[in-house]
Amino acid sequence: MAVLAMRDALNQALREEMKRDESVFLLGEDIGLYDGSFKVTRGLMKEFGEKRVLDTPIAEEIIIGTAIGAAMSGLRPVAEMMTVNFIMVAMDQVVNAAAHIRYMFGGGTKVPLVIRTPGGGGHQLGAQHSHSHENWFAHVPGLKVVAPGTPADAKGMLKSAIRDDNPVMFIENEGTYAVKGEVPDGEHLVPLDKNEVKRAGDDITICAHSRMLIVAMDAATELEKDGISAEVVDMRALRPLDMAPVVESVKKTSRLITVEEGWRSYGVGSEIASRVYEEAFDYLDAPVARIGAAEVPAPYNKRLEKIAFPGKADVIVTAKALLGKN
Amino acid sequence: MKVEQRPADSKSKEALTDKASLLNLYREMLLIRRFEEKTAEMYQLAKIGGFCHLNIGEEATIVGTISALRQTDYVYSTYREHGHAIAKGIDPKAVMAELFGKETGTSHGRGGSMHLFSADRRFYGGYAIVGEALPIACGSGYAINYKGTDEIVMSSFGDGATNIGAFHESLNVAKLWHLPIVFVCVNNLYGMGTAVNRASAVTEIWKKACAYDMTSERVDGMDVLAVRRITDQLVAQAREKHEPSLLECVTYRYRGHSMSDPDTYRGKDEIKEWQTRDPILSLGEHMKKQKMLTDEEIERIDEEITAQVEDAVKFAEESPDPDPKDLYRDVYAGEGAA
Known part of the structure; x- marks a missing residue:
């Protein structure tokens, strides 16, 4: 087991899958000669050549469209969108095509496609480079959506996503690429439909995915100092949404906070809260609290940006309020 | 609109003089005509729901292009x-x-x-978003090159699709990556109710390929032999040289955009004028002159095909609806995930 940064864990997954299966190829903007905007694809063009690591024009619709057609024709493409904000240009291909093709053609074909793309703010990149939109995709039947928050899960879920026969939105986060963690060597597969408890606790449940998982874990460590035992559930599998560990946890703690980096309205937390109300209402001692980004386009100014995105302090304050310990 | 044809040198003229080939083209076109007429009838009887767009008038363009392909070649199309x-x-x-x-x-x-x-037939789908299938067709082209096989892709779309970004992105990478694709623009002169000269700065669609240094041709889409000859050439170029091309077939749909189109944006005279150049009647006349076909044979073929279409309706009528318990089937491949 090696300690790897998230970007290197992803790189390892891509390299291993490309070695294992000739039909796996990568395409995207500056992923080859330039080694990738966030260096996730570093060295891969050199190792596998230009056919299997395809540098594309800056034209998102053709990237996704090409990936879909290649997937329908026997290949396993992994497309990179430089940031999730850019995918808006290709939403027709993602939703109307990738997600719907199998069903609308009566199961006559499949679309084994992975779209890797980072969301997330905090780097003063302003309103068109900073948002998180995993809820948009998680709304759509036909897509699978995952958002790992640890290097080990990043590797294991990417490998599973590449082997899956469906279009998978693989949501990364610009703020986690340098985060390090232990990563199992070689064959390490994490299922795309299983959420899990990352930290056990008794007093309150905190649900989070991607970078917010790290924020939630840090908050739980702080809360422990104040005598509050928080259980953290990693919501890495967003569609299909595995609610079992959340429901089980809420039955124990009776209190739930959801944390996401995107806007709260119609968000991941809204969905989780609804399902908890449906499945474990009688166990709750307080309304579910949702934490998310301020409902503004991401501001550039450093101080404004800091308050626009959720952080550890928000989780701590909310947890204490929910427990009446402020 | 008068069609100015650019001369297209064909290698396959020989292949298109024998009776069997011409008869195949004739039968295919007539089958589509009779099928679509029956479809209109069934739509009016509410046997068919939703939107319904007919190919009547466009048979020469369809048959002239697709008959040049092998079964293993890919075809991407539209909602029509x-x-x-x-x-x-x-x-x-x-x-x-x-x-x-x-x-x-x-x-x-x-x-x-x-x-x-x-x-099985490599008919890779009808897509209901204008221009959406062109990038997907490029993906099949990329897969062919990737695997080193010798299929080609035909991507068929209307004149309206040539005004959207996906068209240009697709032509660009097709040329850049040497994809074995023939882009076929079925220019029926209207994008829904908007005439091509009210929607496109360039009304001769073939010229749009010039921006990508791509082979392009314009052909009379009412003349099945002309369409087939030039398609043969472009298919060979795709298959042998992995060079894409754009073929503009100028044609006309006799019916409205869809079954619910009152057709108020074009004159009855215009429709009648195009009908005088009917692709099926024209080929029939040509074959009669060549002593390949008689009026009696034409009548017999029509009866056969009409019966084939009746059989299709009977089959459809008698077939079961999907089982409600299968509502969720095939949302995902390989499992029953919700």
Whole structure:
């Protein structure tokens, strides 16, 4: 087991899958000669050549469209969108095509496609480079959506996503690429439909995915100092949404906070809260609290940006309020 | 609109003088015509729901292009694709059953008129978003090159699609990556109700390929032999040289955009004028002059094909609806995930 940064864990997954299966190829903007905007694809063009690591024009619709057609024709493409904000240009291909093709053609074909793309703010990149939109995709039947928050899960879920026969939105986060963690060597597969408890606790449940998982874990460590035992559930599998560990946890703690980096309205937390109300209402001692980004386009100014995105302090304050310990 | 044709040197003139080849083209075109006429009738009887777009008038363009392909070649089309599906070899019964929404249809009643599909016939689908299928067709082209096989891709779309970004992105990478694709623009002069000169700065669509240094041709889309000859050439170029091309077929749909189109944006005289150049009648006349066909034979062929279409309707009528318990089937591959 090696300690790897998230970007290197992803790189390892891509390299291993490309070695294992000739039909796996990568395409995207500056992923080859330039080694990738966030260096996730570093060295891969050199190792596998230009056919299997395809540098594309800056034209998102053709990237996704090409990936879909290649997937329908026997290949396993992994497309990179430089940031999730850019995918808006290709939403027709993602939703109307990738997600719907199998069903609308009566199961006559499949679309084994992975779209890797980072969301997330905090780097003063302003309103068109900073948002998180995993809820948009998680709304759509036909897509699978995952958002790992640890290097080990990043590797294991990417490998599973590449082997899956469906279009998978693989949501990364610009703020986690340098985060390090232990990563199992070689064959390490994490299922795309299983959420899990990352930290056990008794007093309150905190649900989070991607970078917010790290924020939630840090908050739980702080809360422990104040005598509050928080259980953290990693919501890495967003569609299909595995609610079992959340429901089980809420039955124990009776209190739930959801944390996401995107806007709260119609968000991941809204969905989780609804399902908890449906499945474990009688166990709750307080309304579910949702934490998310301020409902503004991401501001550039450093101080404004800091308050626009959720952080550890928000989780701590909310947890204490929910427990009446402020 | 008068069609100015650019001269296209054809290698396949020889192949198109024999009776069997011409008869095949004739029968295919007539099958599409009779199928679509019956479709209109069934739509009016409310046997078919949703939107329904007919190919009547466009038969020469469809048959002239698709007959040049092998079964293993890919065809991508639009929501006006009943004829393309039939020309690619899908049984008219399965097409009619899909229009009826039945389990025996090409897409098991999940797609309808706009989403026909056959993996076996490499008919890779009808798409209902204008221009959406062009980038996807490029993906099949990339896969062919990747695997080193010798299929080609035909991507068929209307004149309206050439005004959207996806068209330009697709032509750009097709040329850049040497994809074996023939882009076929079915220029029927209207994008829904908007005439091509009211929507496109360049009304001769073939010229749009110039920006990508791509082979392009314009052909009389009412003349099946002319369409077939030039398509043969462009298919060979795609297959042998992995060079894409754009073929503009100037044609006309006799009916409205869809069954619900009152057709108020064009004159009756215009429609009548195009009907004087009917592709099926023209080929029939040509074959009669060549002593390849008699009026009696024409009548007999028509009876056969009319019966074939009746059979398709009977099959569709008698087929079962999809089972409600299968509502969620095929949302995902390989599992029953919700």
